Amino acid sequence: MSATGMSPFLGGSASRELPGRAPDDAQVPSPERDRGIVASVLDAAGNARGSGYNFAYLDEGTKRMIRRAILKAIAVPGYQVPFASREMPMPYGWGTGGVQVTAAILGQSDVLKVIDQGADDTTNAVSIRRFFAKTSGVATTTRTTEATVIQTRHRIPETPLTEGQILVYQVPIPEPLRFLEPRETETRQLHALAEYGAMHVKLYEDISRHGHIATTYAYPVEVAGRYVMDPSPTPKFDNPKMDDCPALQLFGAGRERRIYAVPPYTRVRSLDFEDHPFRVQEFTQPCALCGARGHYLDEVVTDDSGGRMFICSDTDICETRVAEAAR
Amino acid sequence: MTALLTFQDVAKSFTLHLRGGIVLPVVGGVSLVVEPGECVVLGGPSGAGKSSLLKMAYGNYRCDAGAIRVRDGEAVVDVVRADPRVVLALRARVIAYVSQFLRVIPRVPALDVVEAAGREGGLSEEAARARAKDLLARLNLPERLWGLPPATFSGGEQQRVNIARGLIADRPLLLLDEPTASLDAQNRAVVADLVREKLKAGAGVLGIFHDSEMRDAVATRVVDVTRFAPQARAA
Amino acid sequence: MSAPLLSAHGLTKTYGNRLACAGIDLDITEGEVLAIVGESGSGKSTLLSLLAGELAPDSGEVRYRMRDGQTRSLADLGPAALRRLMRTDWGFVRQDARQGLRMAVSAGGNVGERLMGMGERHYGRIRGQALDWLGRVEIEAGRVDDPPSQFSGGMRQRLQIARNLVTGPRLVLMDEPTSGLDVSVQARLLDLIRRLSAELGLAVIIVTHDLAVARLLSHRIAVMRAGRVIETGLTDRVLDDPEHAYTQLLVASVLAA
Structure with missing residues (x-):
């Protein structure tokens, strides 16, 4: 994450067309307000009014090309489909693959949630959410249960996904065999x-x-008994959530020009050994904020004297639980 | 009962392509027989082709004409025309060849060299080990040398390793090319004993011994190779 | 005599108008070591690639007796079956260890890979077999977790051998496995290859330009020149009583070993 909080695709005029904007509006988004945007910023053609962009930034031809790749990816679960990745108004490594997939599947009635490391309020997440708010005018949300499309970097929400939802992963290196085999011809x-x-x-x-399988993220999985797939740098904690998931999971790698997918209710098995079976991380203490157990926790340094706490990396579920407890 | 080894009208020459293709005749019209229990010693001056005859019998040299038949149990193999694999099988089971020179993979200990030859000759690992030790002891090779590779040994020591290697297995046909050339009298006597034991067990020997004492100790018959001189055949 | 394990019939390969291999016939069976000798450019490495199915011949074919006893043409196998053959029933020891090993993966991982490739999914068993094989190629057990990048040239070649033999292959191809090594290291490796091939009854095809290596290891030899096998037969017969003018030249050019 950039320490400056500056994202290269957020110019000074980025939020000019967005009414009711406030410097903190992205940090503390409200679904109600976001939905309100929809009506006001779309023109008759469904384009974001006055933005000068086609709906969701990409031109329709490009979207069609990406959708074809997505369909093929769904048809062959776990298989990496090449696609003609476009230059996006952000550098590689900022989620260009995920953004293109999201752009290609987004419809006007969709509700978009964007998370980075589980959080809705980090720079990358805020930037991408505002990018789509501006270029498509779709409603945005931080609530997992309300979202129809969730773009993510490095996490799967703790709240179980449901049918009809689509989870879009940002993928840096899609090839699970790359560390062993540098030749693309050979990995294919x-x-x-x-x-x-x-x-x-x-x-x-x-x-x-290490005496145990120390790989904790980007832990390879076998999809539908056939292709071995890199689940992107999500913690292996999230691997079991991919298995038999009711939501559609799409993976986009912009720099590497690959799209792959896990259709709903697909078997996703983490590779392991008989005598060293797959295990997820376990946290000894509950979340310091909401008290949840069984969630993936981030370690947060709280002061200069070594103080630290463990809190949910999924900000949505954590805030929801805190709010419920206060009620 | 067929003979163990039969040379029939064998001729051999070398064509030296590097020297304008000149042809060096070695022997011609060779016919001789080795029966079980017989030690046929080849006589004649050096250069008469004695070693070449042994090498032909072993399949090491080609022949221009004739046949060299070796008995392999019930079968008879013509070494001249046999497929390389058949010759190799014959060497494993039937023919032992002991030359003056030890040619082995460097760095392999002497005892292992001998033992490996025993196993190649069909002995079990234990039998090969036991016999290897027994032979090296009888040939007076100091035990401290057994674990060392023979490349570092003296000529006589190497030769004894070579003899042990050649005689360890129970092959019925022995081709001995001056195996005792650099041995002292005591060790020559040991070799003579070993050869006589083989003969008694029914083996046949075709050998070259320049040392007359050794020859007298083992020979049942001497064949003068000069009678196979190629000129004589031409005449 | 049983049917050959592998046989080549009329193998021909050209690069442009240069003939790399012309009408080559050969066969090999279990327990045999066949040396292919010749100068660089004689076509011996191309021949090895053709035999391994890595290159497709312009004409001719390679036939192999599979484990089920059926003899099949490599060309009919298809890439999946051919590759399965390569990583289970065949071994290929390369001249350059970097091509035959994963240099960043530990010695144990290098040996274990072929087992994992055959579906072994028990870490303890994989490691046990890896340690066993390291021992058989005289690499200390303490080096099992070191990558070959930290190994000497001789150790790397021995590791390659362990990596190839762990799946119990019947055929092992070797491309100049001893070149570039010190003589003493070479001797140890030669002894190892000879011992293992005899113990395991392997069919070994070894390409070498070193006649001394061919003499020590092989039962039979094929001499190549300009893409053709010009003389073939028992190794010691070909080397001691060479028939062809070129073989005589080759033998005469070697320092007595």
């Missing part, structure tokens, strides 16, 4: 022939070095 062969023995070499190396 390996996928084509389902030669995944090498995938276990990484896990073997972990155990031989």
Whole structure:
């Protein structure tokens, strides 16, 4: 995350068209207000009025191309479909893949949630949410239950996803075999022939070095019994959420020009050894804010004298629980 | 009962392509037989082709003409025309060849060299180990050398390793090319004993021994190779 | 005599108008070591690639007796079956260890990879087999977690051998496995190759320009020149009584070993 909080695609005029904007409006978004935007900023063609952009930034031809890739990806779960990644008004590494997938699937009635490391209020999340608010005018939200499309970097929400929801992952390196095999021609062969023995070499190396599988994020999974897939740098804590998930999961890698997908209710199995089965991280203490157990916790340094606390990385569920407790 | 080894009208020459293709005739019209229990010693001056005959019998040299038949149990193999694999099988089961020179992979200890030869000759690992030790002891190779690679040994010591290697397995046909050339009298006597034991067990020997004492100790018959001189055949 | 394990029939490969291999016939069976010798450019490495199915011949074919006893043409196998063959029933020891090993992966991981590739999913068993094989190629157990980038040249080649043999292959191809090594290291490796191939009854095809290596390791030899096998037969017969003018030249050019 950029310490300055500046995102390159947020110019000074970025929020000019957004009524009711306030410097903090992105930090403390309200679904009601966001929905209100929809009516006021869209023109008859569905384009964001006055923005000068096509709906959701990308032109329709590009969206069609991306949708074709998405359809193919859904048809072949876990398979990396190449697509003609476009230059986006943000640098690679800021979620260009996820943004293009979101842009291609977003409709006017969608409600968009964007999270980064589980939080709605981090720079990357705020920037992308405002980008779509501006270019598409769709409603945005921080509530997992209200969102129809959730773009994410590094987390899956704690609130179970439901049918009809789409989770869009930002992916830096889509190729799970890349660390072993630098040649793209060879990794494609390996996928084509389902030669995944090498995938276990990484896990073997972990155990031989640390006594257990120390890979904690981007933990490789086998999708629908066929393709091995990199779930993007989500913590392995989230891997079980991918399995048999009612929501559609889409993965976009902008720099690497790949899209892949896990259709709803698909078997997603984390690779492991018989004598070293897959396990998720366990946290000894509950969230310091909402008291939840069984959530993924972030360590937060609270002062200069080594004070620290563990709190939910999913800000939505944490705030919801805190609010409910206060009621 | 067929003979163990039969040379029939064998001729051999070398064509030296690097020297304008000149042809060096070695032997011609060679016919001789080795029966079980027989030690046939090849006589004649050096250069007469004695070693070449042994090498032909072992399949190491090609022949221009004739046949060299070796008995392999019930079967008879013509070494001249046999497929390389058949020759290799024959060497494993039937023919032992002991030359003056030890050619082994460097860095392998002497005892292992001998033991490996025993296993290649069909002995079990334990039997090969036991026999290797027994042979090296009989040949008076100091035990401190057994664990060392023979490349560092003296000529006589190397030769004894070579003899042990050649004689360890129970092969019925022995081709001995001056195996005792650099041995002292005591060790020559040991080799003579070993050869006589093999003969008694029914093996046949075709050998070259320049040392007359050794020859007298083992030979049942001497064949003068000069009679196979190629000129004689031409005449 | 049983049917050969692998046989090549009329293998021909050209690069542009240069003939790399011309009408090559050969066969090999279990327990045999076949050396292919010749100068650089004689086509011996191309031949090895053709035999391994890495290159497709312009004409001719390679036939292999599969584990089920069926003899099949490599060309009919399809890439998936061919690759499965390569990582289970065959081994390939490369001249450059960096091509045959994963340099950043530990020795144990390198040996274990082929087991994992065959579906072994028990860490303890994989590690046990890796340690066993490291021992058999004389690499100390204490090095099991070190990557080959920290190994000497000789150790790397021995590790390659362990990595290839762990799945119990029947055929091992070796491309100049000893070149570039010190003589003493070379000797140890030669002894290891000879011992393992004899113990395991492997069919080994070894490409080398070193006649001494061919003499020590191989039962049979094929001499290549300009893409053709010009002389073939028992190794010691070809080297001690070479028939072809070129073989005589080759033998005469070597320092007596």
